[in-house]
Every structure is written in C-alpha cells, then in structure tokens.
Amino acid sequence: MSIDETALTNGELYTVVTNKAGKGKKGSLVAMIEGTEAGKVIEVLDKISEEERNAVEEVTLDMASSMRKIVKSCFPKASRVIDRFHVQKLAYDALQEIRIKHRWDAINEETNAIENAKADGVKYIPEVLSNGDTKKQLLARSRYLLFKSGDKWTDKQKKRAAVLFELYPDIKEAYSLTHSLRMIFLKNTDKKVAYTKMARWFNDVTESGFKSFNTISATFYAHYPEILNFFDNRSTNASAESFNAKLKAFRATQRGVVDIEFFLFRVAKIYA
Template identity: 65%
Template sequence: MLPPGRKQLQQQYKDHISDYQGWDQKDHAEDWMLYANNAGVHLSIDETALSNGELYTIVTNKAAKGRKGALVAMVKGTQADTVIEVLRKIPKRIRYKVKEVTLDMAANMNKIITRCFPKADKVIDRFHVQKLAYDAVQEIRIKYRWEALDQENDAIKTAKATGKPYEIELLENGDTLKQLLARSRYLLFKHRDKWTTSQLTRAKLLFERYPVINQAYNLSLKLGTIFRSYTSKELAYKPLAFWYDDVERSGLESFRTVAKSIEGHYIEILNFFNNRSTNASAESFNAKIKAFRSTSRGVRDISFFLFRLSKLYA
C-alpha cells in the first residue's frame, strides 16, 4: 500500500498532469489496446500474465527492438476469436503487408495469425521446440529420481525391520543416488561443452548408471544442432528426418511425443530457416512488462497502468 503522500501525488499525476483522461484507448484499455501504425512486416505474438495471473495476448513489432513503437496490440485473454476481432481493426492494407510472424505451437496463436495476417509465414520459435526436448529429458530424470527415493525408503524400512544399520551409498563425488539425480537437473539443460568440472563428473556418474538419460540427452542435443548448423530448409529437412528415425529406435515415449508435435508443425518449424527468426524479442518484451509492473506496485487501476505502459512502448 502506498504512503498517503505518494498516493496523492500519483492521483494528481493521473487526474491533472498526465493526458490519461483524454487517452483515446482509455474506455477499452483493460480489454484491449491497439496501435495499428506500429505493425511492421515482421511481428511476434505471445502471451503474458499481467495482473493477478490474468493472461494477455501481445503482438509486437520486431523492428522496434522492444522500444518505442514495439507494441502493436494487447488483448485480455487468449481466446482466438477475441484477439482476431481486435486485430481485424487494423486496416487490411497493413495486415496484408506482414511477411512473417513468430509464435509458439499453441493452436489459438496459429488460428489468430492465419485469420489476421494471411500473407505472413508462420515461424514456430525454435527455442520452444528445443524446450520440448529438454522437458522430455527432465521427465525421464524425474522418473528415475522417484524410483531412487522409493528404493532408499524401502532400504531404510528393511534396515529397521532387521535391526541392521542403514548404510547409504555415496558416489565418488559425494552425492547419494537421489542427490545425483536431483543435482543433474541444470547440467541436462546445457551443452556438454559448457559443463563445469563438477558437472562433468556428475554427468559421467549419471550416464554410467542411467544410460537412458544419456540417450535422451543426446537426442535433445542433436535436435539443437540441426537448428544451429543448417542454413536452409532443404539442408535441414534430411537431418530432421534422421532425428525422427533415432527417436523411433530409442523407444522413448516422451521423445515420441516431441517428434509427433514437431511433425504436426514441421512447415512452421522449418520456416525458421528463412530468416532464422525466433520469438526471443517477444519473450524480452514480456520480461520488460513484468519488470515495469514490479516498479508500479500500488497502481491498482489496470487501465492507468496500461496507459503508462503505452507511453513507453506504443
């Protein structure tokens, strides 16, 4: 809660100093804001939690690089039809000039872009695809961690029943088995070239005891290598097909799910190689909004908060 003096100053700024009362978006800002002239040929679309977990769909212009002119539209909620209704207020002559939009795999985002920017190539963010692979690796690690916890609990129970002391196994780096699995979380998100000395030791112990995790980790690396190493759709298509074959041979269900997701969106994923575009600018913009929100604590009027936001980015 703001101190009385600061609260009064803020009220003065809102009612008299700023041009908030005459803002042309004021009446509908909480539901949607639109700055059609900020739309460029390369856009991003994403969602962010703004206030009390309330989701907003945000469209940004990549050319503005997260600065003034970046905000094209901000719509409360993620329902495709609601967002489409707002974006179609942008004149068709502007919407049809959009050449490319980056997005994630969500069906609602795909529908929005298809309906509003029909001339644009849809590019699914490569980092979103890579994250699916990382999540598949973590799913396998967590499965083994729960098994290790169960085994330890069973061993403790048996020791108590037999009156024998429970002796926990310590690995050469000082980890227990359950600690090894817990502490390996972060190294599995990194390329092995970036492991520290302790992470290198931990990975060696992990992969010796759990070759399936090693197999999953290598599949995730191979997928990332495709995005980094190839410069065109034509060159990337063949190694991606080989990656599918590797997934099938692995028998890992979590990776089969990843492969099916990629297969269902392979055109939009391969569009990455047109301009190597990602949704990083949208993620960065979302982070800026959240940071701005954290510095605006005490501003309960969401419409006024959005007004201030628009002054920075619209």
C-alpha cells in the same frame, strides 16, 4: 512481428503483439488484448487496415493452435515461424521426465532401505558413488547440466554426467536426442539440409522407443513447415519474451497492477 501471451495480475492472460523493429522501445507494442481467445484477438487486430496487415512478412509464435489461427486470419501473407526455443523446450521436458522418474525410484529405494535397516536394528548408510553423490543426490543435482551442451560443463559436472550416464543409459540416450535437436537449430542455415537432418532425428526418436519423445515427434510433425521456416531468417520469439520481461519489470516498479486500465494506458504511452 511476434505474438505471445503474458500474465498481468492474478494469472489473467493477455495476448501481446509486438513489432521486432521496435527493439523493445517506442513503437514495439502493436496490440495488447485481454485473453487468448482467437476470435476476440482477431476482432481487435482486424481494426488495423488490411493493407498494413498484408505488409507483414513474418510472424514468430509458439505452437498454440489459437496463435496459429490468429496469425493465419490477420496476417494471411506472412510466413509463420514456430519459435525454436519452444520446440527445444518440449525435448528438454521429455528428458527431465525420464530423470524425474528415476529420481522417484531412487527415493523409494532409499526409503525402503532405511525401513529395512530399522527393522534389522542397524544404522542405514547410503551408497556413495565415485563422484561423492548418492543416487538420489546424483539425479537431483543433474538437472541443470542436462540443459547444457557438454562442452560447457564444469569439471564437476563432467564427472557427475559420466556417473549418471553409466548408471542410467536411457538418460544418456535421451540427452543425446535433445543435443542433436539443439545442434540442428544451431548449426544449420540451409532449410533443405535442416529438413533432411530433422527427418533423421524423427527416425532416431522412433528407434529410441521413448514414449515422451514419440509424443513430441507427433507434435513436431503437425507443425513441420512452420518449424522449418525458422531456417529462412533464423527468427525467434526472443523479442516477445524480452518485451514480456519489460512488462513484468514495469509492473514490479508499480508494486503490482491495481488499475488494469490505467496500467495498459501507461504501457501504451511508453511502448506503443
């Protein structure tokens, strides 16, 4: 099973519970409940017989405490698996936070240089780096390459990354941390080995001194067992994200949602 949330109209959230075996087709949708309040969702899911709920072996979810509470209450015998992509996203966000900070510094630096040039009555000419970017452009254009593994960079991205990492060694170190975390999930199939490597990763984060990464480390520690459960069956919440995409596509064909009750009725007829 997967549990996730999605917005239908005006940003109103619904909790969506899906069956992975349905493959996004008929039989995929178990429940679609207005709101994300744990108590309300539990009340609805408890209408499913206890025998059927106890038969659920595994549920994938994100790190929201409400989702955790729902699964723990409604599917007590199921293994809870934190989606690895949500885990990795936290690391990517921390990396981008460092890049964005440097970008604002570069913008302020350029703005001050322009003002000084005007005061001196000369034309401002920005410094151009070896790859043809200015500092401001370098930091803006490096956003997407930091999400990718180095072996997937284009030649231009490799040149840009080399310049970026030379100028900003902290971005290089933060990128290395995110890449190491990605490799732990990608390369390991043994839970015990993954446990050891994750512990080493925590040590590397502590030694780096990055405040944003230390915050992530604390978050990971609170969900450690459920994150490691990924290595049992390598289950992710990808099926839930895919189903949410189907809902959004269906909503688009209807030019939005005017009558929510009728929309949910149609979704149930197609996917439940």
